[in-house]
Structure formats: C-alpha cells, structure tokens
Amino acid sequence: MKSDMRVVHVITGLSMGGAERALFNVLSGGLARKYGGAVLSLQGEGVYGPRIRALGVPVYSLGMRKGLPSPLSIERLRRLVSQLRPDVIQGWMYHGNLAASLAARFAPGRPMVAWNIRHSLDALSAEKWLTQWVIRWNRWGSEGVDAILYNSRLSRQQHEAFGFSALNGRVIPNGFDTERLFPEPDRGLISRRDLRIPYDATVIGHVARFHPMKDHVSFLRAAIQVMRQRSDVVCLLAGRNVNLRNPVLAGIVPPELEERFRFVGERDDVPDLMRAMDVFCQSSWSEAFPNVLGEAMALGVPCVATDVGDSRDIVGETGVIVPPSDIHSLANGLMTMLDRTREQRVALGGEARGRIEVNYGLPSVVDQYGKLYERLRQGS
Structure with a gap:
C-alpha cells in the first residue's frame, strides 16, 4: 500500500558506483512504490538517473561541479525542496548528507533528516583534502541528524570513534535482488x-x-x-x-x-x-x-x-x-x-x-528502510 509520506533522496551523483547502485536497488525493491518522493543528484543523472525515472520516481539534477557549491545550485536546491515538500530527506554519501541537512532548512515544515554513510574511515589522510573537510563537516553536523545509517558495522564503529554522533546510528546492510542475480x-x-x-x-x-x-x-x-x-x-x-x-x-x-x-x-x-x-x-x-x-x-x-x-x-x-x-x-x-x-x-x-x-536479501533491507521512515515520522 502506498504511503502518503514523501521521501526525497539527495545523493552526490548517479554514475556507476556502490552507493548509486544501492539507492537504485532499494527504490526498485519497493521503496519507490510505497513512498514515491524524488531523487536529487548534486551532479548529473549519470547511468542511474534514467533507470530511477523508469521506476516512476522523479529525478532532478543540480549540475554542481566538483568542489564547493555555487549560489545558483544552492538556490535550485531551495526551490526544489520547497516544491517537493518532503516529510523525510535521506542523504547518501558525505556530500549528499550535507546537502540533505541544508535542504531541510529550506523545506516547508520540519522534515526529518537521515544520513547514509557508505564509506569506511580507515585513513582520513588518504582522502582528497576537500573530502577530508566534508567528512569533518559531517562530524560537526551529525548531532542535529535524526538518523545516521551505515552499511557496515565497522563503518559505524570508525565514524563514531572519530566523533560522529552515536545517538541515532544504526546499520542497514546493502541488499541484493536474488531474483535478478542468479547463476545462469x-x-x-x-x-x-x-x-x-x-x-x-x-x-x-x-x-x-x-x-x-x-x-x-x-x-x-x-x-x-x-x-x-x-x-x-x-x-x-x-x-x-x-x-x-x-x-x-x-x-x-x-x-x-x-x-x-x-x-x-x-x-x-x-x-x-x-x-x-x-x-x-x-x-x-x-x-x-x-x-x-x-x-x-x-x-x-x-x-x-x-x-x-x-x-x-x-x-x-x-x-x-x-x-x-x-x-x-x-x-x-x-x-x-x-x-x-x-x-x-x-x-x-x-x-x-x-x-x-x-x-542480505533485498526485501528485508527495503523493509528496514520503510520501518525507519515510519519511526521518523512518528518521532520515535
């Protein structure tokens, strides 16, 4: 049954990659049918944009270049969330998480914010300097987030040890559609x-x-x-x-x-x-x-x-x-x-x-996302 809740996903980009594939998987596995909503890509539509749109989920691209966002892209983000009026804003990856928190400030009402961290934190120094700063900004902003999702237990341990808020962290692993992925x-x-x-x-x-x-x-x-x-x-x-x-x-x-x-x-x-x-x-x-x-x-x-x-x-x-x-x-x-x-x-x-x-079956993982969103709406 379709929910009246609107979930907007904010992701860095939609090219070939693990996070992009994970977003597509949970949408195609049932989230798109139940929650509709939309996907906002900070960059372009990449490979997964058309595939997500084919599920009936609108896809919007802000066209940001790598680096700091421009005033024009921030204004476009403001206009989009004002129109979409989300109940939950789900960030994906570090840059998408910050954009999700920023979008929540622009959106009517007080949408709940969930982050999704898809990265281990073995060595911060191995990251590009801008990514290092974005990770630090995530750490600082994590106190004001309603839920922080990790796709692995180790990632949660590493980020919380680094200073990310431990109050609302939880692990939802990646899910796999075994009806599509089978030996042949x-x-x-x-x-x-x-x-x-x-x-x-x-x-x-x-x-x-x-x-x-x-x-x-x-x-x-x-x-x-x-x-x-x-x-x-x-x-x-x-x-x-x-x-x-x-x-x-x-x-x-x-x-x-x-x-x-x-x-x-x-x-x-x-x-x-x-x-x-x-x-x-x-x-x-x-x-x-x-x-x-x-x-x-x-x-x-x-x-x-x-x-x-x-x-x-x-x-x-x-x-x-x-x-x-x-x-x-x-x-x-x-x-x-x-x-x-x-x-x-x-x-x-x-x-x-x-x-x-x-x-790691996809139906179970999709169910975990759905239960999370329902709990966020109920304020629990």
Missing part, C-alpha cells in the same frame, strides 16, 4: 565467447573503478604470481579507467602474459561478466560493505576477499579471506580456491548464494 551458466558462456576466453580457461574476475583503495596493483601482481603457476588462468577486469594505459598500472603485466588479461572498462552488464568467472576477487585495502562481493556471491561465484569492512561477515565460510595490501597472501588465497575442483567451487558458490539470500 549459458549467459556466462556467451560472455566468455564474446571476450575470446577459451572454454576450458579458469577465469579470475575483478570489478571496481580505478581508485587507490581498490588496490588494482596488488591484484595484478598476485594474479601474475598465480598465472606463472597455472597456465589455464585468464583474468577479467571491469571498471572505469582500469587498463594498462593507466600510468599506475602500466608496466605491471609482463608482455608475455598480456594476452591472458581482459580489460573491459566500465560496463552495464556486470552480472553477465560475473557469470563468466570461476572465482571473484575483491582486493581493496579499504571498504565498508563491498557491493560487488555480495553480487558475485548471489550469482554463485566463490570469492577471495581482503579482510576489510564487513567482508569477513559477508563471505563467512563460503570463500577465502586474506589480509589487505599483502600480495603474497592474496596470491595464496587465489591458489587455495583454484586448487579446488570445478565441482567444489560450484558447490561453494551455491553456499555463497544461500548466505546472501538469508542475510
């Missing part, structure tokens, strides 16, 4: 054929945009160690700016091994790419709740992951966990998975999917 070997074979991957190859996959914390360098070096021991291994990497023309990655892969790597860039068919994988690897040295890990598991792909954020809790006993920033351990973890028979990996992938269905 035939589609995986089509992806292999399109990428000219031999039928009998063993495929190690990696999906992440290029960013230092994703640690593509460690993944490539570990993969090279594995390839020198296993001639059947092919590596499939998807993600924006992930290629050997990237100055950070150039020169890592020996020329004689380049033909065994597939760099496919940013793609919108990631589930089919994952279906082509025998093993998925998450190599980051910092994460909160890595979406790609849950997606690979839902698709029945066993995982090797670094022990960051909530990765250990997500994987459980269905994969291999290794220390971050440790190339030797990562290579050993991959070899441990590859030493299993294909049948054993398929069975492990089935257990991984079951773990996602039980602990």
Whole structure:
C-alpha cells in the first residue's frame, strides 16, 4: 500500500558506483512504490538517473561541479525542496548528507533528516583534502541528524570513534535482488565467447573503478604470481579507467602474459561478466560493505576477499579471506580456491548464494528502510 509520506533522496551523483547502485536497488525493491518522493543528484543523472525515472520516481539534477557549491545550485536546491515538500530527506554519501541537512532548512515544515554513510574511515589522510573537510563537516553536523545509517558495522564503529554522533546510528546492510542475480551458466558462456576466453580457461574476475583503495596493483601482481603457476588462468577486469594505459598500472603485466588479461572498462552488464568467472576477487585495502562481493556471491561465484569492512561477515565460510595490501597472501588465497575442483567451487558458490539470500536479501533491507521512515515520522 502506498504511503502518503514523501521521501526525497539527495545523493552526490548517479554514475556507476556502490552507493548509486544501492539507492537504485532499494527504490526498485519497493521503496519507490510505497513512498514515491524524488531523487536529487548534486551532479548529473549519470547511468542511474534514467533507470530511477523508469521506476516512476522523479529525478532532478543540480549540475554542481566538483568542489564547493555555487549560489545558483544552492538556490535550485531551495526551490526544489520547497516544491517537493518532503516529510523525510535521506542523504547518501558525505556530500549528499550535507546537502540533505541544508535542504531541510529550506523545506516547508520540519522534515526529518537521515544520513547514509557508505564509506569506511580507515585513513582520513588518504582522502582528497576537500573530502577530508566534508567528512569533518559531517562530524560537526551529525548531532542535529535524526538518523545516521551505515552499511557496515565497522563503518559505524570508525565514524563514531572519530566523533560522529552515536545517538541515532544504526546499520542497514546493502541488499541484493536474488531474483535478478542468479547463476545462469549459458549467459556466462556467451560472455566468455564474446571476450575470446577459451572454454576450458579458469577465469579470475575483478570489478571496481580505478581508485587507490581498490588496490588494482596488488591484484595484478598476485594474479601474475598465480598465472606463472597455472597456465589455464585468464583474468577479467571491469571498471572505469582500469587498463594498462593507466600510468599506475602500466608496466605491471609482463608482455608475455598480456594476452591472458581482459580489460573491459566500465560496463552495464556486470552480472553477465560475473557469470563468466570461476572465482571473484575483491582486493581493496579499504571498504565498508563491498557491493560487488555480495553480487558475485548471489550469482554463485566463490570469492577471495581482503579482510576489510564487513567482508569477513559477508563471505563467512563460503570463500577465502586474506589480509589487505599483502600480495603474497592474496596470491595464496587465489591458489587455495583454484586448487579446488570445478565441482567444489560450484558447490561453494551455491553456499555463497544461500548466505546472501538469508542475510542480505533485498526485501528485508527495503523493509528496514520503510520501518525507519515510519519511526521518523512518528518521532520515535
């Protein structure tokens, strides 16, 4: 049943990314039908803007450039929230959280404000200087927020230790639509054929945009160690700016091994790419709740992951966990998975999917958001 409550989501942007995908997932999983509302993107519509609009949710873009907001974009934010008259304003990511709190000052009445933090806080110094300041502004403003959501327990612990208000914090993990994400070997074979991957190859996959914390360098070096021991291994990497023309990655892969790597860039068919994988690897040295890990598991792909954020809790006993920033351990973890028979990996992938269905199914996560909004409206 549709609620008369209006929820407006404010997010930094709508390009390919974990937070953007998480917002789309909860909207498509039922929030859009029940609460309607709107989505305000501080930047552009990106990839997810049209998809969200197709759900019947209006999408507005403020067109902000990176950096400090302009007076024109602030005025546009004021006009939009005045027209939309939200009951709840939900921020997504640090910049979106600040914009949500600002929007609440402009909106008629007194809308409740919820923040959504999608980031771990392993090392503030690793962030860009402006992001460091935005995180500090979030800390200062957190006392006046009605609810602060985190997608991982570790993220909540880190932020509250840093000084974020602990009064209204709660964890709602990422949710996965297991009716859409399911093993389908035939589609995986089509992806292999399109990428000219031999039928009998063993495929190690990696999906992440290029960013230092994703640690593509460690993944490539570990993969090279594995390839020198296993001639059947092919590596499939998807993600924006992930290629050997990237100055950070150039020169890592020996020329004689380049033909065994597939760099496919940013793609919108990631589930089919994952279906082509025998093993998925998450190599980051910092994460909160890595979406790609849950997606690979839902698709029945066993995982090797670094022990960051909530990765250990997500994987459980269905994969291999290794220390971050440790190339030797990562290579050993991959070899441990590859030493299993294909049948054993398929069975492990089935257990991984079951773990996602039980602990991170999308309906349960959507229900948690809905209950939060109802409690906010009731002032409890």
